[in-house]
Amino acid sequence: MKIAIASDHGGFELKQELIRHYADLGIILQDLGTYNTDSCDYPDAAKKMAETILNRQAELGILICGTGIGISIAANRYHGIRAALLYDDFTAEMAKKHNNANVIVFGGRTMQVSDVVRRIGIFMQTEFEGGRHNRRIEKIEEGK
Numbered sequence: 562m563k564i565a566i567a568s569d570h571g572g573f574e575l576k577q578e579l580i581r582h583y584a585d586l587g588i589i590l591q592d593l594g595t596y597n598t599d600s601c602d603y604p605d606a607a608k609k610m611a612e613t614i615l616n617r618q619a620e621l622g623i624l625i626c627g628t629g630i631g632i633s634i635a636a637n638r639y640h641g642i643r644a645a646l647l648y649d650d651f652t653a654e655m656a657k658k659h660n661n662a663n664v665i666v667f668g669g670r671t672m673q674v675s676d677v678v679r680r681i682g683i684f685m686q687t688e689f690e691g692g693r694h695n696r697r698i699e700k701i702e703e704g705k
Contacts, residue, residue: 562620562621563591563618563619563620563621564583564588564590564591564619564620564621564622564623565590565591565592565593565610565613565614565618565619565621565622565623566579566580566590566591566592566593566622566623566624566625567592567593567594567595567606567607567609567610567622567623567624567625568594568595568606568624568625568626568632568669569595569601569602569603569605569606569625569626569627569632570595570597570598570599570600570601571603571625571626571627571628571669571670572624572625572626572627572629572632572667572668572669573595573597573598573625573669574598574669575625575667575669575672575674575677576592576623576625576669578674579623579674579677579678579681580592582674582678590623591613591618591619593606593609593610593613594606594609603626603631603632603635604631604632604635606624606626606632606635607624607632607635607636607638607639607644608635608639610622610624610636610642610664611636611639611641611642611664614641614642614663614664615639615641615642620663621663621664621665622636622644622663622664622665623664623665623666623667623681624636624644624664624665624666624667625666625667625668625669626666626668626669627668627669627670627671628668628670628671629646629648629666629667629668629669629671629672630646630668632644632666633645633646633664633666636664636666640702640704641663641702642663642664643660643661643662643663643664643698643701644662644663644664644665644666645660645662645664645665645666646666646667646668647665647666647667647677647680647681647684648668648671648672649680650679650680650683652680653665653679653680653681653683653684653687654683654684654687656684657684657685657687657688657689658687658688658689658690658694659690659694659697660694660698661689661694661698662684665680665681665684667680
């Protein structure tokens with residue numbers, strides 16, 4: 562599975578930690594930036610991620626800003642993106658099981674690396690339930 566990762570300056574440190582962690586496991590995360598802690602705008606990172614997912618250059622995206630809130634709002638403005646802020650283990654499971662999220666979001670200033678790694682694992686190990694949830698996702702895609 563191809564996974565892309567992007568952040569603004571508030572999520573830069575967590576992004577770098579995740580890149581190192583997964584590289585140690587032999588998993589390469591496609592780094593879409595930012596590449597330093599200089600102030601930048603989270604909507605730009607969300608746009609780059611949305612384009613990457615929608616153009617099928619990655620199957621899953623990970624976005625990070627200071628709280629995860631702003632960047633998830635920005636990402637969800639793009640038709641076809643289902644970005645979910647995974648603020649606990651239950652939301653990590655439900656984001657996949659019921660919403661089949663294609664972008665998962667974290668807060669660089671509000672979450673610990675170990676918690677984020679665990680939530681990514683929960684999300685990745687969970688299967689999308691389909692069924693009635695397909696209908697709901699279709700309604701989202703149709704704009705209803």
